[in-house]
Amino acid sequence: MFYDKKKKNLLFVEPCPFSQLYLEKAKTKGYKTLVISSNDEYLTFAQENLLGPSVFFQVDTQREEVVLNLVKQINEKFQIDGVIPGYGKHTSLTAQIAAILNHPGLMPQSAYKLQQKGYLQDIPKKRRIDEPIQNQEYSIEGLIKNKVVYIFNFIEDIVNDESEFFKLGYILRTNIDPHLVKHVADFLQDIAFALQLDYGFFNAKIKIMKKYLVLLKFEMRLAKDIIPLLINYSSGLDYYETVFELFSSQPLSFRRETNLNVGVIFFYEKVMNQKLLNEYAKKLAENSLMIETKEYSTEESHIQNNEAKTKILGHAILVHLDYETLKQYIKSIFT
Numbered sequence: 001m002f003y004d005k006k007k008k009n010l011l012f013v014e015p016c017p018f019s020q021l022y023l024e025k026a027k028t029k030g031y032k033t034l035v036i037s038s039n040d041e042y043l044t045f046a047q048e049n050l051l052g053p054s055v056f057f058q059v060d061t062q063r064e065e066v067v068l069n070l071v072k073q074i075n076e077k078f079q080i081d082g083v084i085p086g087y088g089k090h091t092s093l094t095a096q097i098a099a100i101l102n103h104p105g106l107m108p109q110s111a112y113k114l115q116q117k118g119y120l121q122d123i124p125k126k127r128r129i130d131e132p133i134q135n136q137e138y139s140i141e142g143l144i145k146n147k148v149v150y151i152f153n154f155i156e157d158i159v160n161d162e163s164e165f166f167k168l169g170y171i172l173r174t175n176i177d178p179h180l181v182k183h184v185a186d187f188l189q190d191i192a193f194a195l196q197l198d199y200g201f202f203n204a205k206i207k208i209m210k211k212y213l214v215l216l217k218f219e220m221r222l223a224k225d226i227i228p229l230l231i232n233y234s235s236g237l238d239y240y241e242t243v244f245e246l247f248s249s250q251p252l253s254f255r256r257e258t259n260l261n262v263g264v265i266f267f268y269e270k271v272m273n274q275k276l277l278n279e280y281a282k283k284l285a286e287n288s289l290m291i292e293t294k295e296y297s298t299e300e301s302h303i304q305n306n307e308a309k310t311k312i313l314g315h316a317i318l319v320h321l322d323y324e325t326l327k328q329y330i331k332s333i334f335t
Contacts, residue, residue, distance in 0.1 A: 008081040013094045016087040018224045025240040082248030104199040123194040125215040140204045169265040172234045234262040260319045269311040289318040
């Protein structure tokens with residue numbers, strides 16, 4: 001069957017700062033974008049996103065019955081093809097909207113549980129594995145379709161060795177032991193089954209402790225910040241397109257075309273000034289590993305600054321077939 005993206009209408013529910021880019025990408029890919037948002041002082045997004053091809057509906061998204069009635073009216077006029085989640089606390093609302101429209105999404109009862117404190121307490125958070133593996137922590141981006149888990153990448157934080165701990169950047173790794181990948185995938189599959197998850201995108205954090213896998217975090221959400229871009233550099237997969245395809249019932253173009261280790265370095269205000277940033281950018285530009293450097297605008301710095309306790313001035317992205325070479329180069333940048 002042939003799918004014409006230009007004829008598909010995507011409804012974005014309460015876009016938040018990190019999900020603004022999904023709205024922009026949908027427009028550039030030819031989708032028609034509809035937005036439901038309270039657009040109050042906490043959830044404002046760039047004015048240019050309210051213009052252009054988007055159709056904007058301002059409504060109090062805390063009043064679920066009002067929102068659902070509005071969605072039915074919108075659907076009568078525009079025929080909504082997919083529902084894209086935004087702000088985390090509206091997970092349940094997004095699931096209800098997808099359900100009444102008969103589109104892919106979390107089951108409403110599962111989404112409701114995800115918004116309750118301690119929702120992980122009754123699921124398996126530890127799994128024994130046969131062979132001992134070196135201690136390590138990974139953040140994992142993936143998706144669930146028809147209750148089956150698919151993994152995009154294993155992401156390893158690169159931190160400084162000084163007493164004042166902060167993240168220098170991270171690496172999307174490709175040379176992971178296939179046995180470990182299978183153990184992790186099976187573990188996440190059990191978690192998805194326990195939480196009754198059928199459709200959506202997730203982020204999980206897992207710690208490997210010799211013969212055990214330990215779940216530290218599990219959230220149903222879209223990938224944040226520049227992770228989708230890094231996934232594309234690493235594998236050739238278009239994360240944004242996969243999001244739009246899954247939620248609008250299109251076949252997934254889920255094929256890996258490349259297999260590169262991709263690292264990102266963040267430039268923190270507390271360790272460099274503007275002059276140093278320019279010097280580092282010039283130095284990196286001369287290295288064959290570097291494929292992108294970017295200086296952030298004020299808005300981009302705010303979005304990227306969720307975990308750091310200082311302003312982030314920009315980033316550099318590097319790639320290499322060999323993980324150890326890439327990791328050591330990243331750590332050497334600030335020494």
